[in-house]
Amino acid sequence: KRVLVTGANGFLALWVARTLLEQGYAVRGTARSEEKGKAFLDVCRKYGDQIEYRVVEDITKDGAFDEAVKDVDAIAHLASPVSFTREDPNDLIIPAVKGTMGVLRSALKFGTNVKRIIITSSCAAVMRDVKAPGSIFNEDDWADEAIQAVKEHGKEAPARAKYRASKALAERGAWEFCEQHKDEIQWDLVTILPPVVIGPPLQDVSTPADLNLSLHEVYQAVFTDTLPAEALKTQYSYVHVRDIAEAHIESLKREEAGGNRIIVSAGTETIQRTRNRMCKLYPEMYASGTLPRGNPDDVGDFIWTYNTDRSRRILGFSYRAIEEILRDTAEDVKLRGWLK
Ligand code: NDP
Numbered sequence: 001k002r003v004l005v006t007g008a009n010g011f012l013a014l015w016v017a018r019t020l021l022e023q024g025y026a027v028r029g030t031a032r033s034e035e036k037g038k039a040f041l042d043v044c045r046k047y048g049d050q051i052e053y054r055v056v057e058d059i060t061k062d063g064a065f066d067e068a069v070k071d072v073d074a075i076a077h078l079a080s081p082v083s084f085t086r087e088d089p090n091d092l093i094i095p096a097v098k099g100t101m102g103v104l105r106s107a108l109k110f111g112t113n114v115k116r117i118i119i120t121s122s123c124a125a126v127m128r129d130v131k132a133p134g135s136i137f138n139e140d141d142w143a144d145e146a147i148q149a150v151k152e153h154g155k156e157a158p159a160r161a162k163y164r165a166s167k168a169l170a171e172r173g174a175w176e177f178c179e180q181h182k183d184e185i186q187w188d189l190v191t192i193l194p195p196v197v198i199g200p201p202l203q204d205v206s207t208p209a210d211l212n213l214s215l216h217e218v219y220q221a222v223f224t225d226t227l228p229a230e231a232l233k234t235q236y237s238y239v240h241v242r243d244i245a246e247a248h249i250e251s252l253k254r255e256e257a258g259g260n261r262i263i264v265s266a267g268t269e270t271i272q273r274t275r276n277r278m279c280k281l282y283p284e285m286y287a288s289g290t291l292p293r294g295n296p297d298d299v300g301d302f303i304w305t306y307n308t309d310r311s312r313r314i315l316g317f318s319y320r321a322i323e324e325i326l327r328d329t330a331e332d333v334k335l336r337g338w339l340k
Contacts, residue, residue, distance in 0.1 A: 001025050001026070001073040001074070002025065002026040002027070002028060002071065002072045002073055003020050003025050003026070003027055003028070003072060003073065003074045003075065003076060003252070004027075004028045004029075004030070004065075004068055004069060004072040004074070004075045004076070005017045005020070005027055005028070005029050005030070005075075005076045005078065006029075006030045006056070006059070006065070006068075006075070006076070006077045006078055006079040006099070006103065007030065007031070007077075007078045007079025007080065008027075008029025008030060008031055008037070008040040008053060008078075009029070009031045009036040009037070009039045009040045009203060010078060010079070010203070010212065011197070011201055011202070011203055011212040011214070011215065011241070012078055012120060012194075012197060012241065012244055012245070013029070013040075013076075013078040013079075014040065014043050014044075014202040014203055015199070015202060015241045015242065015244065015245040016076055016078065016244075016245045016248045016249075017029060017040065017043075017044055017051075018043065018044055018202065018245070019242075019245035019246060019248075019249055020248075020249060021044055021046075021047040021050055021051065023249060025050075026050040026051070027044070027047075027050065027051050027052075028051075028052050028053065028054065028068065028072060029041075029051070029052075029053040029054075030053065030054050030055070030056040030065070030068050030079065031053055031055060031056070032055070032056065032057055032058075032059075033055060033057070034055055037053035037054070037055055038053075039203070039204060040053055041053060042204075043202050043203070043204075054067060054068045056068060056079075059079055059095055059098065059099035059102060060094055060095055060098040060099065060102070061102075062102070063102075063105075063106065064099075064102050064106070065102055065103050065105075065106035065107075066106045066109065066110050067110075068106070069103070069106045069107050069110050069111040069114065070110050070111070070112075071113060072111065072113060072114060073113050073114065073115055074114060074115060074116045074117070074118070074187075074252050075103060075107060075111070075114060075116075075117045075118065076117075076118045076120065076248050076252075077099070077100060077103045077117065077118070077119045077120065078120045079095075079099055080095065080096045080099060080100075080120075080166070080167070080170065081095050081096065081166070082163070082212065082213045082214070083163065083213065084159040084160055084162075084163060084213070085159065086162060087155050088154075088155055089150045089154060089155065089157060089162040089165060089166070092162050092163055092165075092166035093150070093162075093165060093166045093169055093170075096166035096167060096169065096170040097166070097169050097170045097173055099170070100119060100170040100171075100173060100174050101173055101174075101177060103117070103119075104117065104174060104177045104178075105177075107185075107187065108181060108184060108185060111187065112186075114186070114187045115186070115187050115188075116187055116188055116189075116190065116251070116252055116257075116258060117187055117188075117189050117190075118189075118190045118191070118192060118248055118251050118252065119170075119171060119174050119189065119190075119191045119192070120191075120192050120194070120248070121167055121168075121170070121171040121191040121192065121193045121261070122164075122167040122193055122194060122195075123137075123193050123194060123195040123237060123263060123265060123306060124143060124146075124160070124163055124164040124167045124168070125142065125143050125164065125167040125168040125170075125171045125172075125193060126138075126139070126141045126142065126143060126193060126263065126306070127141070127143050127146075127164060127304075128141050128142075128143060128144070128145060129145040130303050130304050133301065133302075133303045133304075134303070134304075135303065135304040135305075136304070136305055136306070136307050137263075137304060137305075137306050137307065138263065138306070138307040138309075138310075139193075139260075139261040139262065139263055139310055142168055142172065143164040143165065143167070143168040144168070145161075146160075146161040146162075146164035146165045146168060147164075147165045147168055147169060149161040149165070150162055150165040171191050171261075174189060174191065175189065175191075175261075188258035188259055189258070189259065190251040190257045190258060190259075190260055190261075190262065191260075191261045191262065192244070192247050192248060192251060192262055192264055193261065193262060193263045193264060193265075194239050194244050194247075194264050194265065195236065195237030195238060195239060195265045195306065196214050196217070196218065196236050196237065196238050196239070197214050197238075197239055197240075197241050197244050198214065198215065198218050198238055198239070198240065198241065198325050198326075198329055199240050199241030199242060199325060199328055199329060199332075200241075200328055200329065200331075200332035201215055201332070205336075207338075208220075208223075208338055215329075218329065219333065219338075221271045221274070222271070222274055222275060222278060222291070222326075222329075223291060223330075223333055223338065223339065224292065225292035227271065229294070229295060231271065232270070232271045232272040232275070232294045232295060232298075232300070233270050233271070233272060233298065233299070233300025233301075234270060234271055234300070235268060235269065235270045235300065235301075235302050235303065235304075236268070236269060236270075236271070237265045237266075237267065237268045237269075237305070237306055238265070238266055238267060238268075238269060238322065238325060239264055239265050239266045239319065239325075240266065240319070240320040240324065240325045240328070242320065243264065243266065243317070243319055243320055244264060246315075246317075247262070247264040247311065247315055247317070250315040250316065250317070251315065254314065254315065254316075256314055257314050257315065260310065260314060262310050262311050262314060262315065263306050263307070263308055263310065263311060264308070264311045264315070264317070265306045265308050265311075266308075266319035266320060266321070266322065266325070267319070267322060268302050268304075268305045268306070269322065270299055270300040270301075270302070271294070271300075272294050272295060272296070272298060272299045272300055273299045273300070274322070274326065275291075275292070275293065275294045275296070276296050276299065277322060277323065277326060278291065278326055278330065279291075279293065279296070281323060281326060281327060281330070282330060285339070290339055290340055291339075
């Protein structure tokens, strides 16, 4: 079976592609340039003739994926901008929405073998403005307030609202497309919704500045002393990149996954809690002052969490623990020589 993986040179997509290859699938990646396509081939070179790529220079163009979807059995669509610094929300929303709709339209026209399409959405598409501490979000939630904020305030909307709106609009568009075309399509849709994805990068990075956004944020929060004290109480939810790769593959394999939106999140932390856990795992690096301790007794509270019952039920998931995630990440950071 051959799977099309879009944005194949990215952090998550490389893990998805590699895990597919390990399990005997063939993978066709898309990337925006020959150079990025070759970077994907390079990471997966061990799998020789099971991998190939197509250059899709501009995912917003009509028919951009027409060639790429031919002769594939499934599609995992991951190409989408991830940034909290774009001023114009359309820089995120247009590629997110048009890229997603483009994949679906091409699959409708030319994906005659396609049986399932997986779209990597995000917990960002779920997260609502929290009304009261103790909120638990699930797959019925949509980031409508973020969409509204962008509509009302445009460039002045909060940075994260722009990203959340891009993911929510793209995912909602995908579900609407499936509903509108349900009598014509021979495939079904699964959307995977991760929170902050952590783990060793497979992409070529030589300095922390080259990291993709989620890893860069974790690197700054845990391995540098650049955050103000108040920010250490910021909460986030996390998942191991290996679990996200497996979630994509389980979503392909399991018939019952079709038609589901699935939150794939291992747990919730604050940055200070993470630092405290790291201190237990690597006491020597804290004793020597290599890693910043923060305020160990002021860990902060959780205001919201995610209900992940659906992932456990449908994907048969039991998640890698935070300690394993931190150890895998810290060992990678050490290997790269990024610690003093
Ligand atoms: P990366 O930045 O590592 O990869 C993003 C991929 O999308 C790259 O291939 C990139 O191509 C491509 N891309 C970005 N902008 C555009 C654009 N305008 N047009 C075409 N392609 C584009 O990010 P991640 O691997 O972290 O993210 C992959 C997917 O997973 C995204 O859809 C993201 O929203 C989602 N996700 C990620 C999470 C995380 O914590 N990392 C959490 C939840 C969801 P290029 O290299 O050419 O820029």
